[in-house]
Amino acid sequence: MKLASLNADGVYIIGRLEFGERNCGLCIINWLMCILEVQDVEKSYKTAAGFTPALAGVSFGVKQGEFVAIYGKSGAGKSTLINLISGIDCPDSGQIIFNGVSINRLSEDERSRWRGKNLGVVFQFFQLLPTLNLIENITIAMDLSDALPLSEHRGRAYQLLEQVGIADHALKPPSKISGGQQQRVAIARALANDPPMIAADEPTGNLDSKTRDGIMEIFSSLAKSGKTILVVTHDKEIASWADRVVYLKDGRITEFQEE
Amino acid sequence: MTELRTRWIKILKDIWQNKSRSALVILSIAVGIAAVGMINAAKLIVERDLYRAYQAGSPASLEIYVSPFDKELAGAVESMREVEKAEPRRAVDALIYRRSKEKWEDITLVAVPNLNAVEVSKFVLVKGSTNATTRSILLERQSAEAMGVGVGDKVVIRMPDDRQYTLQVAGIVHDVYIQPFNLMNEATGYVRMETLQWMGEVPYYNKLNLVVAQKPYDRAHVLEVGHTVRDRVIEPAGFQVFRVQIPGVGSDPGQHWAHNQIQGFLLILQIMGVMAILLSAGLIVNTISAVLMQQIRQIGILRAVGGVRVQLILMYLVYVLILSVVALLLALPLGWLGAWGISSLAARFLNFDITEMLLPSRVILWQVALGLFMPALVALYPILEGTRISVYNAVYQSGIGTEHKEDGVRRLLMKLKGVSPPVLLSLRNTFRRKSRLVFTLVTLTLAGAMFISVFSTRASLTQQIQDIGRYFTFDVALSVPGGTGKLTAVREALRVPGVEVAEGWANANGVILHDDGGESKAIEVVGIPYDAITIDPVLLAGRWLQKGDAQYIVVNDDLLESESGLSVGSHVRLKVGDVERWYTVVGIASKHLSGPRVYMSIQEFWRLTGRHNQVDVIRVRASAARNSDVITQNAIAAALEERYKNAGLSSLKSTTRNAIFADFTQVFDIILIVLVIMAVVLSIVGGLGLSGVMGLNVLERTREIGVLRAIGASNASIFKLVIVEGVTVALMSWASGAVLSVPSGLALAAAVIHAVLRADLNFRYSYVGLAIWLAIVVLIGIFSSLAPARSAARLTVREVLEYE
Structure with missing residues (x-):
């Protein structure tokens, strides 16, 4: 049986899974190193006008430690895609496999548990809990997923705040720090349980350019340290920080660009 | 020291940082629990101290x-x-x-x-x-x-x-x-x-x-x-x-003389207590729904970072439990205070000592059980509903007022002409969340029905007293011990300045003899002039006494309780002393606190008793046309007493019509004050409920309000939008409360009248109560919407965008 085949663009595919490789051997290696497989995923939303397709058969894979940007214009389906990958939403058809686990077959609670251990989520609007201080915004993730002993929670949270450069504000509530600082806390929270992958939806969409670069530097260094980073953006400059960019248009992957 | 888990820190901070909302939940729980404590403790204290003292003295x-x-x-x-x-x-x-x-x-x-x-x-x-x-x-x-x-x-x-x-x-x-x-x-x-x-x-x-x-x-x-x-x-x-x-007023042997009245009153209070608990439960559901609605996005975030539903359910249950404990700490002394108030009132009027003013342990246990489990139990429904939401909907869909299917009410509202768009929007908003609307309506309807019922009870009591008053249409009555000649008694009375009418009445004890040789319990036989104007009986059947009615009698409804076979046309054998005579019943008069009675013409009374021309009571009036005022009554009373004393007829104290009813009214007013207090508590609870719902509605429609602001809606129009909605709900509750107040008023009035007067109900609906409640409920509608309206008016377009 033939494992890899060439598509019309001269890119090797395994099944319908593309890694943007024009080299068959590298394509097979990528597949073997793959942490995330998005297989033929379709999603549409019901509106007053009927069903509107958001994703129409999207397939791609992400290697462990890879920094991937999902790039597209507004309405391209990128946020839908990252929501499906992070288990926040479910596809109508197709599969999302993370480390061999088909996450769309998990229940809502199982997906929460899975996220707690495997995936840190960073939202565009930070989504910190307003009544908790910064440390507690991080320890809540540890507490809920029970990944670490209780006695280590605060120490690790402080360490993560140091890592994102905001430890001085540890005891402040989110409302007392800037947007950029809040996003740093959100990243620290995403790292709370030391997940292998971080998924960020327009993480800098609400920030100025200087703050934006600071955030992207964090993602970049995380990728270098072995974390798999998936960032959704409509900003080419942001996409340029990634190892690989997946271009989305009208719910389909249109082309690949290698760095 | 063991470190506290962050989830519990969050709960504690949520409680502390939302003080007014937490206070609302605490108050909602405390009101119901305190009412239960107050009523049950008062009941136990009265039963313990009054009944025990009663039993102890070999009754x-x-x-x-x-x-x-x-x-x-x-x-x-x-x-x-x-x-x-x-x-x-x-x-x-x-x-x-x-x-x-x-x-x-x-x-x-x-x-x-x-x-x-x-x-x-x-x-x-x-x-x-x-x-x-x-x-x-x-x-x-x-x-x-x-x-x-x-x-x-x-x-x-x-x-x-x-x-x-x-x-x-x-x-x-x-x-x-x-x-x-x-x-x-x-x-x-x-x-x-x-x-x-x-x-x-x-x-x-x-x-x-x-x-x-x-x-x-x-x-x-x-x-x-x-x-x-x-x-x-x-x-x-x-x-x-x-x-x-x-002994007693309808009591059984060994029971306190007012046992039935006390039990009747306690039963009414217990019904009110159950209603307070039901409303309290409803309010908890409402407020917890509001809390969850407000925290939907937080729920989504908690699930996004690894929280599972059961953890969230537990978190919110602990939230309710903490508030319940605080509410309980508040409710225990409040209940004690209420129990002390009611028991002291009872002790003062029923002449007993409160041996110990501690809350009975049974009541405390009741309060603790109810205070801890009831809120958690009723909050479980909104908690389960609130945590069921998917992460996607929680994070991305909250704050959007969902459009619902067209229905009859909405279609009707669409057809309304001549109503300004903001008002129309308010009216449509009112019907958006029907289950929430129903809950608020139920709360306020119950409060309204109770409020109007209390007024109807007052009106019915007044009517009842007026009906009873028709048997006492004298200005002054004076007993003549041992009896005296009718002519002398009437002549002396008419000599009192200002007296225009004087009637001599006579009475004796008798029994009705049954065909089987048995006899009725003791009845009072009253002989009166056939044209007496100091009595204006309410006839349930037949007619009143007429001139020449030798063998005819009128019996009262009390007699029919023990002699149920009697009706108009019945023949009865009446025995007074050793004399027996047959009579025909020509009329049945209503109950009037007299016990079983037979009325007959005074001439026939004299024939039956052999006390020729003797009267026992003189009843006078200053005017044949109407009863006189209190001052005249008192003046005539003093003059009549003086006159009779000087004539050597009687040195007893006379009774004025006013004095009889002043005593009645005092007892009724105590009961009604307690009922009004309960109705006010219910309306406060109803108002809190409406306020919570309005807050919830505003929260749910944050984005919609933002859109209205973005297209130029002023603070005033946003304010009006919320207020009109609140007043609409209030008016709807008023209408349904008015309907419900008919059966509830009937039930309450019947219970109170039976407890106090042992009489059948003559119901009178209180339109005054209906009007007062209309004013109150509109004010509740306005005041309950003020805070949510202020928050809505404060929302800026930027905040709404951030909310997304």
Whole structure:
């Protein structure tokens, strides 16, 4: 049986899974190193006008430690895609496999548990809990997923705040720090349980350019340290920080660009 | 020290940082729990202290009123095996001078064989000594307090023959078996038979207090023993039995004289308590729904970072539990305070002592169980619903007012013409969340129905009193002890300046003889002029007495309770003394607090009793057309008393129509005040509920409000949008409350009237109550919407965008 085949663009595919490789051997290696497989995923939303397709058969894979940007214009389906990958939403058809686990077959609670251990989520609007201080915004993730002993929670949270450069504000509530600082806390929270992958939806969409670069530097260094980073953006400059960019248009992957 | 988990820190911070919302939940729980504590503790305290004190003094199972007798008769009765104890008593009506008010008050002087060893319905010495001499008296403690006298002080007693005697107070006693001064305005004093003799009375007893040996609480058995005693001992000994009765107002043997009334009142309070709990539960559901609605996004975030549903359910249950504990800490003393208030009121009117004002442990356990489990149980539904939401919807869809399917109400609203778009939007908003609308409506409807019901109860009571008042259409009535000639009595009354009408009435005790040889219980036979205007009876059937009605009688509804076979046209054999005569019933009059009665023309009364031309009561009026005012009544009363005293006819105190109803009203008002307080609590709870719902609606439609602001809606129009919605809900609740208040008013009025008057209901709906509630509910609608309206008006477009 033939494992890899060439598509019309001269890119090797395994099944319908593309890694943007024009080299068959590298394509097979990528597949073997793959942490995330998005297989033929379709999603549409019901509106007053009927069903509107958001994703129409999207397939791609992400290697462990890879920094991937999902790039597209507004309405391209990128946020839908990252929501499906992070288990926040479910596809109508197709599969999302993370480390061999088909996450769309998990229940809502199982997906929460899975996220707690495997995936840190960073939202565009930070989504910190307003009544908790910064440390507690991080320890809540540890507490809920029970990944670490209780006695280590605060120490690790402080360490993560140091890592994102905001430890001085540890005891402040989110409302007392800037947007950029809040996003740093959100990243620290995403790292709370030391997940292998971080998924960020327009993480800098609400920030100025200087703050934006600071955030992207964090993602970049995380990728270098072995974390798999998936960032959704409509900003080419942001996409340029990634190892690989997946271009989305009208719910389909249109082309690949290698760095 | 063990570190606290962040989830619990979050819960504590949520509680602390949303103080007003937390206070609302605490208040919602506390109101219901405090009401339960207050009512149940008061019930237990009354039952414990009043009923126990009542039982402790060997209460009489039966009272037999007999023609004058001596101690030996009591001894003969006591020797019967059916009787455990038989104690004779003599009661004489007299007057006591109240120095503080410079007026004479009624007093019943009771003589017993030995004041140091009363055996039946025992009083308890409070102060001084029971060793009364011939010229001393023991006063019941409420009477002593009202007269302002203590041990060693002197009181002046005026006997029916108008002679005055000064007695020294030897002791103050507490008698739980008599109707107390605070309730009846009639004092009670205890004297030796020698004292009565010294005061000009014959040394005989006129009443036997009996404790039945077997089954002392079996009503039928006790009455049977009474009849046996009468037939086997008293009547064969040559004495006449006037009445055999169980003490109290419709009570069973061994029960406190006001047992049924107390139970009726407590039942009403318990119904109110259950309603308070139901409303409290509803309010908790509402507020917790609001909390969850507000935290939907947080729920989404918690799930996004690894939280599972059961963890969130637990978090919110702990949230409710913490608030419940605080509410309980508040409710326990509040309940205690309420119980203290009600028990003290009861103690003051029913003349008993509260031995211990601690909340009974059973009540505390009830409150703790209810306080901890009820909120968690009712909050479970909104918590389960709130945490069911998917992460996607929680994070990305909250804050959007969902459009619902078109329905009849919405289609109707769409057709409304001439209504401004913002008002139309408010009206449509009202019907968006039907389950929430229904909840708010239920809360406010219940409060409204209760409020109007209380007013209807008041109106019905007033109507009932007015109906009863038709049997007392005199200005002043004065008893003539021993009777006197009719012509003399009427002539002397008409000589009182201002008196235009004077009627002489006579009364006697009798029985109806049954075909099987048995007889009815004692009934009062009243002889009146056929054209009497000091009575205006409410006839349930048939007609009133007419001129020439020799063999015709009118009976009252009370008589029909025991003689159920009687109706208009029935023939009855009436026995008074030794005389028996047949009569035809021509009319049935309503109940009027008199007990079983038969009315007949005074001429027929004279024929039946043989007391020719004698009358026992003189009833006068200043005008034939109408009753006079209070001042005139009092003036005539004083003049009539003076006139009769000077004529040697009577030196008793007269009764004015106003005085009779003033006493009634006082008792009713106490009950109504308690009911109004409960209705006010319910309306506060209803208002809180509406406020919570309005807050929830505003929260849910944050984005919509932002859109309105973005297209130019002013603060005032956003404000109006919310207020109109609140007032619409309030008005709808008013309409449904008005409908519900008819059956609930009927039930409450019937319960109160039955408890207080032992009478059937003559319901009167209170339109005044309906109008007052309309004003209140509109104010509730406005005030409940103010805070949510302010928050809505404060929302900026930027905040709304951030909300997304």
